[in-house]
Amino acid sequence: MKGKDLNSLRMPPVFESPPRRVVSLVPSMTESMVRLGLGDALVGITDYCVYPEGAVDAYPRVGGTKNVRVADVVTLQPDLILASQEENTPEVIWALVEANQRVWVTFPKTVREALADLWELVHLFARDCAFQALRVLEKNVEIATLAADEHPKIRYFCPIWEEEHPRYGRWWMTFNRETYSHDILRLAGGENVFAARERRYPLEAELGETLGEPPGERDVRYPRVSLEEVLRADPEVILVPSEPYPYHPEDCQRLAEIFAETTAAQRGRIYYVEGSWITWPGVRMGEALAQLPSLFEVSE
Known part of the structure; x- marks a missing residue:
């Protein structure tokens, strides 16, 4: 919302004792709390909080990540609300703040920043089980970082959305280097072919049909690319994720036909991935x- 800065909510609130009633509006944080042994503090989650499977079914739901029912959240009387600039809308976040709720907004763009958020979370609760689990995870990240530095990167394209423009044809949304998705795949051994590509406004400018306009405060981290751009980039691997666009395994064959001129298609390296x-x-x-990492183990 104009005139309001979510950066002011980037640090967790200060508590004299650990929070006892937490509403999570962030699926990844919901899973993290449960797996770190903090799930007993959760009193509400979103419809998209589905992991760990079987462990979150009993929690009250407060709507989707983009259309949170603010009144339902307030009714749960939380002493902490976990939100995300990536997942939740500014309107929802500020509505909760204006309802005198304590909101912590995370916005990690790298694996290291995501780890830092998890450390902030476990320090709020100060439980030994959470500290131990997070130390193990951090060690695994360190190992992956060392491995990533030792091996050459494999060039990839990862579409996360697609649509058909009635006049200019099909386009695909992907991400650039300013995202968590880019960083996790970098550690896995991938080199993002659209790492430097920024989103242009309007859509017609993305597709090369008109001049762009200044983005202002709009997000430029998720460019929309044309078939011609993908072919020029010539990725060695194409990843087809199950979300946010609901791709299915059979889409790999469809995309192999569309991107037939790429190295990825010609060498059978179009992979469906969680x-x-x-x-x-x-x-x-x-x-x-x-x-x-196994998706980037290619041989000529």
Whole structure:
């Protein structure tokens, strides 16, 4: 919202004792709390908080990440609300603040920043089980970082959304270097072919049909690219994630036909992948760093 800065909510509130009633509006933080042994403090979550499977079914739901029911959150009487600049809208966040709620907004753009948020979280609760689990995760990240520095990167393209323009054809949304998704895939061994590409406004400017306009305060981290751009970039690997766009395994063949001129398609390197490994900046990064590197093990 104009005139309000979410950076003012970037640090967690100060508590004299650990929070006892937490509402999480961030699926990755919900999973992180449960897996770190802090799930007993949760009193509300979103409809998209689905992990750990079977462990979050009983929590009250407060709507989607973009359309949170503010009144329902307030009714739960939380002493802390976990929010995300990436997941939640400024309107929802400021509505909660104006309702005198204590809100902590996270916005990690790297794996290290996501780890720092998790350390802030466990320090709020000061439980030994959480400290121990997070130390193990941090060690795994350190190992992945060392491995990433030792091996050459494989050039990839990862679409996270796609649509058809009625006049200019199909386009795909991806991410640049200013995102968590870019960083987790960098540690896994990937080199983002659109790392330096910024989003242009309006859409027609993205597709090369008109001149762009200054973005102002609008997000430029998620460019929309045309078929021609992807072909020029010629990725060696194409990743097809299960979210946020609801891709399915059969989409790999469809995209192989569309991107037939790329090295990825010609060498059979279009892979369906669990989307949360790429987009969830929480404890799921451990699973991601165990699974994603195999997608970049290519041989000529």
